[in-house]
Amino acid sequence: MPETHQEHGIVTAGGGQSSAPVGRERDLFHEEARSYAEQLVEHPRNRCEIIVGDARRVLHDFPAGHFQCVVTSPPYWGLRDYGMGGQIGAEASVDAYIDDLVRLFHEARRTLAENGTLWLNIGDSYTSGGRTWRDVDEKNKGRAMDYRPATPDGLKSKDLIGVPWKLAFALQADGWYLRTDIIWNKPNCQPESVKDRPTRSHEYIFLFSKSERYFYDSEAIMEAAQDPRQKAKNRRTVWNINTEPYPGSHFAVYPRALVQLCVAAGSRIGDRVLDPFFGSGTTGVVCNELGRNCIGIELKPDYAELALERLLKGR
Ligand SMILES: C[S@@+](CC[C@H](N)C(=O)[O-])C[C@H]1O[C@@H](n2cnc3c(N)ncnc32)[C@H](O)[C@@H]1O
Numbered sequence: 001m002p003e004t005h006q007e008h009g010i011v012t013a014g015g016g017q018s019s020a021p022v023g024r025e026r027d028l029f030h031e032e033a034r035s036y037a038e039q040l041v042e043h044p045r046n047r048c049e050i051i052v053g054d055a056r057r058v059l060h061d062f063p064a065g066h067f068q069c070v071v072t073s074p075p076y077w078g079l080r081d082y083g084m085g086g087q088i089g090a091e092a093s094v095d096a097y098i099d100d101l102v103r104l105f106h107e108a109r110r111t112l113a114e115n116g117t118l119w120l121n122i123g124d125s126y127t128s129g130g131r132t133w134r135d136v137d138e139k140n141k142g143r144a145m146d147y148r149p150a151t152p153d154g155l156k157s158k159d160l161i162g163v164p165w166k167l168a169f170a171l172q173a174d175g176w177y178l179r180t181d182i183i184w185n186k187p188n189c190q191p192e193s194v195k196d197r198p199t200r201s202h203e204y205i206f207l208f209s210k211s212e213r214y215f216y217d218s219e220a221i222m223e224a225a226q227d228p229r230q231k232a233k234n235r236r237t238v239w240n241i242n243t244e245p246y247p248g249s250h251f252a253v254y255p256r257a258l259v260q261l262c263v264a265a266g267s268r269i270g271d272r273v274l275d276p277f278f279g280s281g282t283t284g285v286v287c288n289e290l291g292r293n294c295i296g297i298e299l300k301p302d303y304a305e306l307a308l309e310r311l312l313k314g315r
Contacts, residue, residue, distance in 0.1 A: 048284035048294040048311055052304045054086045055276035055297040056100075059107040066111045067274040067295070068215065069266035073121035073254050074101055074277050077163055078149035080252060084299050088277075094152045094161060102170050108276060109176065115214045118176065119262035121184065121254055122164045123203040127151040164204040176208040180237060184258060188242045205239070205262070220264040235261070246280075248306045253279060256315075259286040267292050281307025285315060 051058050075082065075089030077097040082089075088104070091097040105118065112118070128151060151157055164181075172178040182205040189201035222232035244255040259282055267273055269291040275283035278296030280303060287294035288311065298304045 045288055045314070046311055047288055047292065048281070048296060050278060050281070050284070050296045050298060050304050050307055052298055052301050054299055056086075056104050056107065058297045059104070059111060059276065062111045062295075064110050065113050065116075066272060067108075068113050068116050068268070068271035069263070070105075070108050070112065070116075070118045070120075070274045070276070071259055071262045071266065071283050072119070072275045072277050073252070073279075075252070076123055076125055077161075079125060082300050082303075087299060092149065094149075094163060094166065098163075098167050098170050101167060102174050104276065105171055105176070106174055108274065109210055111274065112210050113215075114211050116210050117179075117214055117216065117266045118206075118208040118210075119266055120167075120171075120206045120208065121203060121258070122167060122206070124163050124200075125161055127155050127157055127159045127161060164206070168204075168206050171206075171208060176210070177212060177214075179207045179209055181206055183238045185238055185240045186243050187240055205258070215266070215268075217265050217268070221261050235265075248280065248309070249302070253282050256282060256286050256289075259283055260290065263287060263290055263292055278307055279303055281310045284311050288314065 075087065077089055077091065077094050080089065081087075088100050089097065091100060105120075108118065128149070151159075152161065155161065168178055168181070184203045184205055186201050186203075189199065192199045218234055221235045223235050225231060225233050239258065239261065241255050241257045244253060246253055263273060263283070263286050270293065272293045272295065273283065273287050274295050274297075276297045278284065278298040281296055281298075284294045284296050284307060296304075296307060298307065
């Protein structure tokens, strides 16, 4: 029988699975979200819970080995202002950002099964080129930080920062097994006005494992062979997936097709999946589709409500 955990920061709708008690963010509990939560509990196919709070604190309350995999996309460094104290991505330096993420994923690793994996989507950015301000984004004024962070030590203006690989190596040094990088190629990427380099059309997904041997269902994500008479082949490391339009007012969603591959390879039906940066809840929507249980942690109550709406609608 599903249960609500009203002592949580917010919302929840368990699919009958147990979840760790978290009770520190009671003041963030919105009336509107409560009604979503009640609807979700009635929702027969829902297997997700959402906890509002800072993932760095919320994760402490989960027991070791609770999750089979983590599928997530942290905020970019210095790019978007989510308007919340404690937000990751607003650190003054890229090193501080990476330290914050390493600490968070260190704790997430404790909550993973010994054979568990982390699927981490992360994009890169450029130094400011000497500018300390950004143009206002007319479509969404809350979208971009209104300043550009200082150029990190050792880099020049216009340098690509290399955030994904800095983070990957830092996580490797912290004990994670770095198993592969995957290029998420976006055939429908945003045009850029640059004329001195190619338009950036990819991000990374890194697959990390907690141990040398781990659960990975290669058959679940085989890809079609070029010759249709041949059998499907092992999934390659370049994934061509269009971005999806932002639902509601969240503006950094990753596409369901991308998350489907990570969840299908990283877990079995009924397993528990964690997304510590839940945003608009894409990981939860996919977990519901694929019969996985999911815990999403999100700092911003408005986004948790958006995620609830999406879970209710099922897309
Ligand atoms: C890139 S977005 C995730 C988008 C999500 N994958 C989706 O498809 O909607 C990152 C999210 O992390 C949240 N966030 C930032 N700092 C956080 C923290 N310390 N704990 C939990 N969530 C945080 C932001 O509010 C934002 O919604």
